[in-house]
Amino acid sequence: MMRQAAFGECVALIGLPGSGKSTVGRQLARRLKVGFVDSDQVLERRLGCTIREFFEREGEERFRDLEQRVLDELTRAADSHESCVLSTGGGAVLRAANRAVLHERCTVVYLRSSPDEIFRRLRHDKSRPLLQVADPLARLRELYAQRDPLYRETAHFVIDTGRPSVATLVNMIVMQLELAAQSVAATAAAGTKAGRG
Numbered sequence: 001m002m003r004q005a006a007f008g009e010c011v012a013l014i015g016l017p018g019s020g021k022s023t024v025g026r027q028l029a030r031r032l033k034v035g036f037v038d039s040d041q042v043l044e045r046r047l048g049c050t051i052r053e054f055f056e057r058e059g060e061e062r063f064r065d066l067e068q069r070v071l072d073e074l075t076r077a078a079d080s081h082e083s084c085v086l087s088t089g090g091g092a093v094l095r096a097a098n099r100a101v102l103h104e105r106c107t108v109v110y111l112r113s114s115p116d117e118i119f120r121r122l123r124h125d126k127s128r129p130l131l132q133v134a135d136p137l138a139r140l141r142e143l144y145a146q147r148d149p150l151y152r153e154t155a156h157f158v159i160d161t162g163r164p165s166v167a168t169l170v171n172m173i174v175m176q177l178e179l180a181a182q183s184v185a186a187t188a189a190a191g192t193k194a195g196r197g
Contacts, residue, residue, distance in 0.1 A: 010075060010084050011177065012106035014151050016143055017090035017131065018122040019113040020161055020169065027170045029085040038087045043070055051089075052127055064095060071098050075105040090143070093150040103154050107180065109173055110155035112148070115140035117161065156180070 011028065013021040022038050029036035040051060043066060047054050054063055067089060074086060086106065092098050102108050119137045122128060133139045152158065157176050159169060 010086050010106040011173070012075070012086040012088055012102050012108045013111055014088050014093055014102070014108060014154060015090065015111035015161075016113060016115075016118055016140065016147065017128050018118040018125070019090075019111040020166070021087040021090075021111055024111060024161075024166055024169050024173070025085045025087040027166050028173055031170050031174060032083070032085065035082065035084040036087070037074055037084050039067070039070055039074060039092065040087070040089050042074065043067060043089075046070070050127065052132075060091075064091065067092060068095055068098055072101055075101045090147070093147060093154050099150065099154045103156070107177065108155045109176070110151040110158045111161050111169070112151070112158050113161045115144045 011032070013025050013028075015021055022040075025038070026036050043063075044050055047066070049057075051063065071088065071092060088102070092102070115137060118140050122131060123136065126132065131139055157180075159172050159176070161169060164172070
């Protein structure tokens with residue numbers, strides 16, 4: 001059984017819109033007994049409107065500027081004093097600065113879902129600004145082709161969401177976190193022994 005916050009830092013979830021970051025993130029935070037932060041919710045509170053409204057009014061570039069500032073603040077806070085699970089926006093990895101702070105300050109989990117799986121989940125969801133197009137499935141395929149390499153570059157490990165339940169996905173993530181913690185401990189112990197010899 002994993003002790004509370006045994007990983008000692010922020011666990012950040014990345015992936016396409018609709019890959020389950022918020023749903024899995026809430027359950028993972030409960031399991032780890034740490035706080036849960038959704039960067040999109042933080043952004044909406046600061047903006048005073050939905051992301052979709054802000055996109056329509058100000059455009060994507062302005063939104064990405066604000067998202068970068070918020071991610072820097074959230075990961076800095078988590079890195080310095082408080083363990084948490086952080087759900088990021090689907091496009092957070094588009095900026096190199098975001099990829100760097102996430103990878104350096106957090107344990108990053110890429111929740112990989114195929115465009116077809118996401119389309120089945122989101123086809124009636126009108127709150128996703130990038131999917132309000134004539135052919136949302138084609139748009140998801142385009143986003144996947146563009147972002148999958150960036151998600152993989154940023155992530156410490158990848159979890160394929162496929163058909164597993166949320167509970168199964170949480171178990172898979174916890175197992176990866178435990179293995180990573182054991183690896184770090186073994187490396188530290190080996191370094192200590194080598195230093196004595």
